[in-house]
Amino acid sequence: MGSALISASLPVALFVVMLGLGLSLTVEDFRRVGRHSRAVVVVLVCQLVLLPVICFGLVLAFRLPSELAVGLMLVAASPGGPTANLYSHLFGGHVALNVTLTAVNTALIVFTLPIVVNLSAAYFLPDRGALGLQFGKVLQVFLMVLVPVAIGMLVRARAPEVAQRLNRPVRMLSVVVLVAVISLVVYAERANVADYLVSVGGAAVTFNLVSLLIGYCAPRLAGVDHRAAIASGFEIGVHNTAIAVTVALSPALLNSAEMAVPGVVYGILMHFAAFGFGLLVTRRQVLQAVSGGPGTVESG
Template sequence: MKLFIHISNFSNKYFAFITILVAVAAFYMPGGFNWLNNYMTILLGIVMFGMGLTMTPNDFKLVLTKPVPVIIGVILQFTIMPLLAFGIAKLLNLPPALAAGIILVGSVPGGTASNVMVYLAKGNVALSVTMTSVSTMLAPIMTPVLLYLLAGQWIPVNPFAMFISIIQVIIVPIVLGLIFQRFFPVAVDKSIEILPLISVIAISGVVAAVVSGNTENIASSGALIFVTVLLHNWSGLLLGFLVATVLRLNEETRRAISIEVGIQNAGLGTTLASAHFAAQPLAALPGAIAVVMHVISGSILASIWSKIPVNNNEKGNKREIA
């Protein structure tokens, strides 16, 4: 068991590096990974089931005790990222499928990896966990609606079908995880430390599936995809921090909101794109690239902030609401 825990810690620490290696392998040896396309929904469901195993009532405690930063953070989550994606799609005159893909990445909830990044960045971890949980539970409504409103001009969107998919891929596995945690707490406690390994394997499988099935598209438009994803990700991190600063939230909260806004559940975006835009395979690529890029940029930012002391009492920043 100790060996598995060690491997799990290693995989969590080097998640970005592992997914890059998997993506490169899938690009140059697509035949060895194409079979994963049949299991993308299951793979993401495994990740969400793991999230359900670790969720507790405390994850939502801030909604009742200190709701203001949670409300601000979730509003920013579902406004900054989708609107940024829409603006970038217009600015770069993206092909329809790629425009829809990056808007989908912007419309999904925050990613679970963000919680670890906020911890390393000396941010407000409780707020980070609550934002991830709340935005995830709101995703069945917010993601289809935002995609329909913002991406409908590029590609047909069926919001009801996407609502059903998100319920199946996110809500059902999370609920099953919560039930399993309730009735088998001992088993959950013993296995909780290897969940990062399972999540890394599952997300890497999603990336490999998309890359292996789109090698020609990546080769022909790879630069444009990378520029789109990086511009979207970095702008989200920056704007999240700037808006939180303008609202005079404290330093820990600013860091948490920045990372929560900028780091998306790109694996969900990739799976939804593959399921609903199968005729437009290019739509899944922004999500696959974002899985890797968000982890890299978030880790770099967390590393920088980890070396900068938090000062929640600086002048002009005394709004202690989190």
């Protein structure tokens, strides 16, 4: 009964989350890539190349069980979450850049997520090769992820006043359905929750902190300004775990409750880490302003 309820609620939950994302996007968000090309390129390299490599090293270092290892790799392959925009707004990041990065990353995962999942499954579960996300199922990922985004964008383009009225309710509904799905997963795996937290909690927290720091430091080293680097940090550190959990649990895709656990754990812990990261970069900016040090005034 529990697993059937989870399976039935997953498409609805992801549709609501991605529809909410679409209601906040316009075609201009994609055109903006050229105006922030340096930041976009740095973030994409970090997101698509560096993070999976770092995550792979962490799952080996923490000696995660095979299914949990694939589940955390699935989180690494997921794009930035819509809440990255909120954190960026709260802590002085370049929100327009966040929206652009989220749009581009969400479009790209249709191609990149199956690669990461297949390579991970081949390495950690060599005797269960059929478990990998096969490229024949890419259409299902496309339908789950990009179609509701396109619907949201179409509503915003054709009826902006309707999109504006729907934006807040849909965002609130997104939170409700995500909490509901996470609660169902935790309930279904209640006998193993403590063991899972012990097994994956340390790796998830470490990966989250490293993602936030890399997301901020790599753009800064590439000459990207402070506000854009804050946006990049949140974009890379705050993943769309709804996608990771849905892909893991969907009977047509990975069909594994255990692989969904890292996404659930990361999805809970990342908010505490993101808030702490926001306080850290804000404090740094304030101290620079008080001391009159370099970087006191930066354009965004």
